[in-house]
Amino acid sequence: MSILLDKDTKVICQGITGSAGAFHTKVCLDYGTQMVGGVTPGKGGTQDANGLPIFDTCADAVDATGASATMIFVPPAFAADAVLEAADAGIALIVCVTEGIPVLDMTRVIASLNGHARLVGPNCPGVITPGECKIGIMPGYIHLPPGDADTGKSVGIISRSGTLTYEAVWQCTQRGIGQTTCVGIGGDPVRGTGFIDCLELMNDDDQTQGVMLIGEIGGTDEEQAADYIRRQVGKPVAAFVAGRTAPPGRRMGHAGAIISGGEGGAESKVQALRDAGVAVADSPADLGATMARALDLS
Secondary structure: OOOOOOOOOEEEEEOOOOHHHHHHHHHHHHHOOEEEEEEOOOOOOOEOOOOOEEEOOHHHHHHHHOOOEEEEOOOHHHHHHHHHHHHHOOOOEEEEOOOOOOHHHHHHHHHHHOOOOEEEOOOOOEEEEOOOEEEEOOOHHHOOOHHHOOOOOEEEEEEOOHHHHHHHHHHHHHOOOEEEEEEEOOOOOOOOOOHHHHHHHHHOOOOOOEEEEEEEOOOOHHHHHHHHHHHHOOOOEEEEEEOOOOOOOOOOOOOOOOOEOOEOOHHHHHHHHHHOOOEEOOOHHHHHHHHHHHOOOO
């Protein structure tokens, strides 16, 4: 099983005629994702280089293709409206890869969605169910479908960091640990789907036997996730918190990765996770080993 998407998910790309949208549409299509079209206002009725139909609006795309998911490669100034347009068209899963969207714009978006659609991102690598469907920019070849796992174990991966998602995936794959679904939730301070949302879904998924959680400095999401894990999650969880050497007040990589107001530091997050029974890696080089240890594979 998987969460959020599978081989039957039909996907469109908003911003399909831009350089990033065009490139990643082809990559997702080559991976096996059911890419069924795209949206660029003013170019409706044409086709992209892959022969996919282009529509002027999300509503037109959904009516014609039955798409239930979208990936957004729209410039920051227009990306918030793209999310709202997708939700208004009835799209259930919205993956917004765009970074640099103003925080005020995203605050408006989150308030407007109000449970009508699931947003992943913004500023995220996307979501993948290995061997079935890839929505986003992650390298598909590093992922290991559960059926190919030498250990017979498969995990879900949730991460605020795109690059560390790939590192965690690769280390798990090298150890024969499969992945059911990997979700890059994004590094912005205001975003859609979070750790607890994914933890709940993965905890309920029979094929997901463990969870890898990758956090970073800034905010209190990891502490809240730790409390949820302690109370609700009955599966092995491994984690890593990036930014342990970051000086207070200095943003490190992501807009949300900043220690301010006396909270958001790495040590409090690590301690909260350990207190919840989570196996916490001290270095990104130990992600796979820590997950294996949590699964009693080493």
